[in-house]
Amino acid sequence: MxxxxxxxxxxxxxxxxxxxxxxxxxxxxxxxxxxxxxxxxxxxxxxxxxxxxxxxxxxxxxxxSVRAQRLRTGEAHTIALISSMPFEIAGGASRLGFLMEVAAVAAAAALTRGLALVLVPPVMAGRLPLEQLDIDGAIVIEPTTDDANVAHLQDRGLPVVCLGRQPGNASVPFVDIHSSATTELLLNHLHDQGSRRIALIIGAQQRNSYIEARASYERFCAAHGMAPVISVADESGGEAAGRDACAALLREHPDVDGLCALVDAFAVGSVQAIAETGRRVPADIKVVTRYDGTRARSCRPPLTAVDLHLDDMALQAVELLFAHLASKDGAQSVMPPLPTLVIRESSGAAGAN
Incomplete structure (x- = not known):
């Protein structure tokens, strides 16, 4: 030199x-x-x-130069994290809690593999303008049967991994979010706390979590000699839809003493409806929900919920997508740790926080 x-x-x-x-x-x-x-x-x-x-x-x-590398290889080295849930469920008082909790871990995991992560927030309705994104693949959270975003990404030939199985589409790799196990955990807890007339509120959309929850609930009712009481609410209505669904349910079934509202927004709305009928949570009706996020913790009383181990799910989703970016021979599904119960005042458990 x-x-x-x-x-x-x-x-x-x-x-x-x-x-x-x-x-x-x-x-x-x-x-x-x-x-x-x-x-x-x-x-x-x-x-x-x-x-x-x-x-x-x-x-x-x-x-x-990253730009020069992209021009040379045709790869963006960027993946997207997409929420299939509407804003009324994924946003609002939860401050995108579920989505942000997944994103924090997924972004770090992607970076260690030389990938940047683009967070695509939920929209009010319809398909996202994904054609404007220069991405190599995507993780879609809880897609519906006819999810337009998954279909568009597959039409572009991009690798897609779902957090939660897409109903009716066996071609999409997924991270199992244990919807059946989660529902069973919540129902058994209500029963252990003395509830003998337990109702279920789920979303109207065709998501695998709702499909599995309904099946688990019906098995639970059959095993315990209960007549199923199921109410369905549209996700786009958010907390108000949960309140209305619960109010109608209680008018028709005033003897309900336990409620499993799978969506946290529906659970918060249900607590409002219960109070409006003059009943108390948990003295008269015990309430539980799935996601242990901001809504569950800030509700009054705080809601018994489930730790879904979203950090493990997010990491596994990135690893699964990375495997499919590198090869078409990646696994079709992975299993994160089983959910654990987070007991709070809404279910009336002794020693609840």
Whole structure:
């Protein structure tokens, strides 16, 4: 290496623009092709030259252009995290809790694999403008049977992984969110706390979590000699839909003493409806919900809920998507840890926080 080049590397010009690959080649005394091969560990470059090029690049402060890499490879090195839930459920008082809890872990996991994560927030209705995103793949949270976003991504030929199985679409890899186990956990807890007339409120949309919850509830009722009491609410109505569904349910079945409202927004609305009828939670009706988020914790009384281990789910979703980005032979499903109950005042359990 020449004295001039050594001096330049040690004392770069104060206002000089970011070094280019040509600067590295000139300083190392090699071609730009050799620099590219050496820095990317590709092609034939002898070890001594490879190390000299890397040291030169470090000394100059050279960083590869992500834009140039994208133009050369056609890859964006970016994945999207998409909420299939509408804003009324995923947003509002929960402050996107479920989505943000998944996103925090997924973003970190993606970064360790050289991927950036784009968070696509829920919308009021309809398909998201995904064609505007330059992405290599996506994770979709709890898609419906006819989820337009999954269909669009598959039509583009992009790898898709779902957090929760997509009903009727066996071609989409998924992380199992244990909907049956979660429902059984909540129902058994209500029964253990003395509830003998337990009702279920689920969403009207065709999500696998609702399908599995209904089936689990019907099995539970059959096993305990209960007549099923199921109310369905539209997700777009948020807490108000839960309140109306619960109010109608109590008018028709005033003897209900336990309520499993799978969606946290529906559960909060149900607590309001129970209070409006002059009943008390948990003295008259015990209430439980699925997601242990902001709504469950801030409700009065606080709601018994479930720790879904979203950090494990998010990590597994990124790993599964990464496997499918690298190969079409990745697994079709993975199983995170089983959910655990978080007991609070709404179910009247002794020692609840």
């Amino acid at each position: 020449s004295d001039v080049n050594e001096k330049t590397m040690k004392n770069p010009a104060p206002n000089r623009q970011r070094p280019t690959i040509a600067d590295v080649a000139r300083a190392a005394g090699v071609s730009t092709t050799t620099v590219s091969h050496a820095l990317n560990d590709k092609g034939y470059v002898d070890q001594q030259t490879r190390e000299r090029v890397k040291e030169t690049a470090r000394a100059l402060g050279y960083r590869p």
